[in-house]
Amino acid sequence: MYKAGSKLEVANTSFSLDSELDDASKKNDEKKLYSSLTDVKEEDVWENEEKEQELEDDLKELPIEVRETVSLEDDPKEPTLTFRYFLMTLIFIPPGAFLDTMSSYRTSSAAYSVFFVQIASYWLGKWLAKILPSKTIRIWKFSFSLNPGPFSVKECVLVTLSAASGATGSQGTTSISVAELFYNQKVNPAVAIFFMWAIVWTGYSFAAIARNFLLYDPQYQWPQALMQTSLFEAFRKSDNNSKLASKQMRVFFIGLVGLTVWQFFPEYIFPMTGSLAFLCWVAPRNQVANFLGSGMSGMGFLNITLDWSNITSSIMIMPYWTQVIKFIAFVVGAWILLPAAKWGNLGSFKHGLMSNSLFLKNGTVYPATRLMTANFQFNETAYQEIGPGYMGTQKIWNMFFDYASYISAITWILFFGHKQIISTGKKLFRRIRSGGNISNEYTDRLNKIQSSYDDVPLWWFLVLFLISFVILITIFATGNMFIPWWAYIVALGFGAIIVTPMSWLYALSNFQLAIGTFNELIYGYMIHAVSGFKHPAGASSYGAIAGDAWYRAQYMLQDQKIGHYMHIPPRAVFFSQIFGELLGVPVNYGCLRWVLNTKREFLSGEKKDPLHQWTGQSLVSYNTMAIQYVLIGPKRLFAEAMYRPLPYGFLAGALAPAIIYILFRLFPKGKFHLWNITIFCSTMSHFYGNLSTGYFSSFIGGTITNFYFYRYRHNLWRKYNYILGAAFDTAFNLAMLLIFIFFSAGKQVAMPSWWGNNSDSVERCFAT
Structure with a gap:
């Protein structure tokens, strides 16, 4: 979903499939190609230097x-x-x-x-x-x-x-x-x-x-x-x-x-596999451990998912350096800023930390409809009575980086x-x-x-x-x-x-x-x-x-x-x-x-x-x-103290690439052109919204596919990488369609509650 930032950043990735030709056959094919492109006999192509040069220039x-x-x-x-x-x-x-x-x-x-x-x-x-x-x-x-x-x-x-x-x-x-x-x-x-x-x-x-x-x-x-x-x-x-x-x-x-068969487990039969929260298994009723380990209502620290919908084929398509930037941004947002907001002094409004809803100062849902008159005009009197809307701290930094x-x-x-x-x-x-x-x-x-x-x-x-x-x-x-x-x-x-x-x-x-x-x-x-x-x-x-x-x-x-x-x-x-x-x-x-x-x-x-x-x-x-x-x-929004820093996001976005460019010119071997600020900020602006599982698993999967196999088993990567990515994405959608047909199209059929489908918390994080 998130991609790169400039031509200099495009990974030197060959998308060609294996030709299975040795050097001699490649030369013969090249001569035949030149011959077919000019509609002349093969021997005439190589004798005619002018036409040969023209073809080489075309290529x-x-x-x-x-x-x-x-x-x-x-x-x-x-x-x-x-x-x-x-x-x-x-x-x-x-x-x-x-x-x-x-x-x-x-x-x-x-x-x-x-x-x-x-x-x-x-x-x-x-x-x-x-x-x-x-x-x-x-x-x-x-x-x-x-x-x-x-x-x-x-x-x-x-x-x-x-x-x-x-x-x-x-x-x-x-x-x-x-x-x-x-x-x-x-x-x-x-x-x-x-x-x-x-x-x-x-x-x-x-x-x-x-x-x-x-x-x-x-x-x-x-x-x-x-x-x-x-x-x-x-x-x-x-x-x-x-x-x-x-x-x-x-x-x-x-x-x-x-994968079609497997997706029935995380999506219907065994939802626990969609978010394996190991810290919750150790302390299922400890609030700190639950917040740290939960992938559905916490930081998702060391959380693993086996649900393809949380991973997708992006790990097989996106250049690895891009995936590294995305994961760094996730770590900063979910594993550093979230605990700083929850237990530290990052943000004074402590309600709805990982919510993208709007709240009153006491944490209840903001009654937005009261701000509208019958003909959808702004009700100033109601606003003065209700007061400004408050957002969770995570959503505020999402907007800043956006x-x-x-x-x-x-x-x-x-x-x-x-x-x-x-x-x-x-x-x-x-x-x-x-x-x-x-x-x-x-x-x-x-x-x-x-x-x-x-x-x-x-x-x-x-x-x-x-x-x-x-x-x-x-x-x-x-x-x-x-x-x-x-x-x-x-x-x-x-x-x-x-x-x-x-x-x-x-x-x-x-x-x-x-x-x-x-x-x-x-x-x-x-x-x-x-x-x-x-x-x-x-x-x-x-x-x-x-x-x-x-x-x-x-x-x-x-x-x-x-x-x-x-x-x-x-x-x-x-x-x-x-x-x-x-x-x-x-x-x-x-x-x-x-x-x-x-x-x-x-x-x-x-x-x-x-x-x-x-x-x-x-x-x-x-x-x-x-x-x-x-x-x-x-105007009213940015006048409030908690929203006042947001416009400075525009200034940060303008200055950060200039700093990276200066570093790139001073240290050309440092690969600063890959330190793409746009990708980092765009990932930071993405709302994890009580679902932080998937990011750690995606990084592991991307390291295997687009780092290890791409670098050390390139022939296998070249032959099967995109094919498998297509198969897995297709399998997920096919599984969703089959689940819809079998269990939702007519009468709603719910999966009976069992150990792997706990009605209180499928992750078994009971204190979140």
């Missing part, structure tokens, strides 16, 4: 990771948007959209695996190519074949890109859920669905702003796109009966079945990425002067291959934006979704400004910075500058628009980079992304309705979930921010 422009991973041959006749493609998108998108939305209400989860879609769609496509009749269907003037021939990897790519677009959650569910859960306001289903569609389309249209900067230039590798490409290239090898590909598939299915992470991302780019900024700026300036497409500035082999396909015209993005604009301005002008129409315009402007630098950061480092708190803060300042409507859910509505304007744009560009690597027609990639989202959003809303109807008591806090999973922590956090920023307002 030299590509980074080594790209040359080792991406195929430099293309068959334009391979099928793309076939009947098989449409059939498989209907199979893979709905479960992913449901599971990813469901996960957003849980404390921890593993995302619906795009690797699963890659692998499963490949084998399903090959099976469909065998069983479907070769029949042509005619509908009016249109016709298509049910089975146009052998299944192509390009079809598999497009199915995966559709799933990456539609088989996901939606930021739009947050404001809808906050309004219904905390303020008993239910949004009209049609308004909700069109709102969720439109904010995504806004992000997709904004991708056009950053596309010319980041899509064509080979220096922007988009690490996640390169990693997925390595799996697609493995499928090409399997078509040639590669023994390695067969082994990989065998490992995948063994991992899938094994502010610091946002500013540090910008200053880190300026210090460590200024050379790339200048280079890209020069190319863009030349494009503006010539009036041409920036892709003409690049002569590498990949851009030459893609030039044979029609690019997506700018007016497609403009039409998509206009559709989303009409939908959203209508929704807000008619008083729906809790914000005034002018705030929507501001959100668009903010998204347009931030989309390129944030996409730049992600393209280089695979690190995506969450700026939700900052968006809500901006909205709070705006809404208090005018009198009128101040519904708390408006903050998350504004954040969804401003956030998706660059968040979705990043993913659209990343998937277009996959299409670039796999030589897919850009217009087919664009269609697959829009089609996937059309299918996914209605399922997002359906899952939202199921969660709020069946888990409402846990999410609202009326009942306690024994697993500490159905807590809706993100919703509680959004609601807390909304109360502070929208109802109380930033």
Whole structure:
């Protein structure tokens, strides 16, 4: 989830799979490759020095990771948007959209695996190519074949890109859920669905702003796109009966079945395995030992988890140095600051230490609804009577580091990425002067291959934006979704400004910075500058628009980079992304309705979930921010003594990268460029929320996979690392789906209470 910070920080990780070729065969393959690329005889290639030099120059422009991973041959006749493609998108998108939305209400989860879609769609496509009749269907003037021939990897790519677009959650569910859960306001289903569609389309249209900067230039590798490409290239090898590909598939299915069976234990049968609190076993009723060892209501010191949802495949994907920074940040936050706040002088407010709720001074829940009038205006009289809201000390330093992470991302780019900024700026300036497409500035082999396909015209993005604009301005002008129409315009402007630098950061480092708190803060300042409507859910509505304007744009560009690597027609990639989202959003809303109807008591806090999973922590956090920023307002908030240090987070985020950069220049061998402040602050800003288990286990797992195996058993790592990560994430989601079908879809079936499923504390920490 948390990633790196600049190009200098990207680990020198090769994503290539084992070619199993000796040096002699590599030379022969290279000669054949050059021959196929120029459509001349092999002996003529090597005799023609001019053509040979041109080909070498084409390849030299590509980074080594790209040359080792991406195929430099293309068959334009391979099928793309076939009947098989449409059939498989209907199979893979709905479960992913449901599971990813469901996960957003849980404390921890593993995302619906795009690797699963890659692998499963490949084998399903090959099976469909065998069983479907070769029949042509005619509908009016249109016709298509049910089975146009052998299944192509390009079809598999497009199915995966559709799933990456539609088989996901939606930021739009947050404001809808906050309004219904905390303020008993239910949004009209049609308004909700069109709102969720439109904010995504806004992000997709904004991708056009950053596309010319980041899509064509080979220096922007988009690490996640390169990693997925390595799996697609493995499928090409399997078509040639590669023994390695067969082994990989065998490992995948063994991992899938094994972890699916296991996940029934921590999620249903034996919840104790989700948090093995050894200190609690020694002293189950000692308050100090319980707080130290509990992973569900304490520090999680030396706590181990066997629940994959608390670990996820990030330990197999994220560079090890990034995992080290994250673990250091966790140790500082959970193992140093938490006990300092509980038993020391760090913070004077001792109630709700690890809660993200808002409290009165005596520790009772803050009555936020009393601050609103009947028409959702701020009730000054009630505020004077109630007084300010108080937060747990942990949540306060979360906010401080959240502010610091946002500013540090910008200053880190300026210090460590200024050379790339200048280079890209020069190319863009030349494009503006010539009036041409920036892709003409690049002569590498990949851009030459893609030039044979029609690019997506700018007016497609403009039409998509206009559709989303009409939908959203209508929704807000008619008083729906809790914000005034002018705030929507501001959100668009903010998204347009931030989309390129944030996409730049992600393209280089695979690190995506969450700026939700900052968006809500901006909205709070705006809404208090005018009198009128101040519904708390408006903050998350504004954040969804401003956030998706660059968040979705990043993913659209990343998937277009996959299409670039796999030589897919850009217009087919664009269609697959829009089609996937059309299918996914209605399922997002359906899952939202199921969660709020069946888990409402846990999410609202009326009942306690024994697993500490159905807590809706993100919703509680959004609601807390909304109360502070929208109802109380930033000016009143920062006037209170306990909140007064928070704005200094911006100053800390601005200065810390400068200090690291000075150390980097003074001690170039000290690897200070890896001491990424943004990753540290972003991890410190992450709310552990009474669930500190998983971090220690993840660090151990990451040390095994991305340190030991990557460094000392690299061949095994290269062959099976990503395959196993995909299998395990897929297994978790499959297990959750099966548990839902067997024990929740109809009648609720609870697991009987036993020693490993204690109703008071599954960890056996009875004094927390």
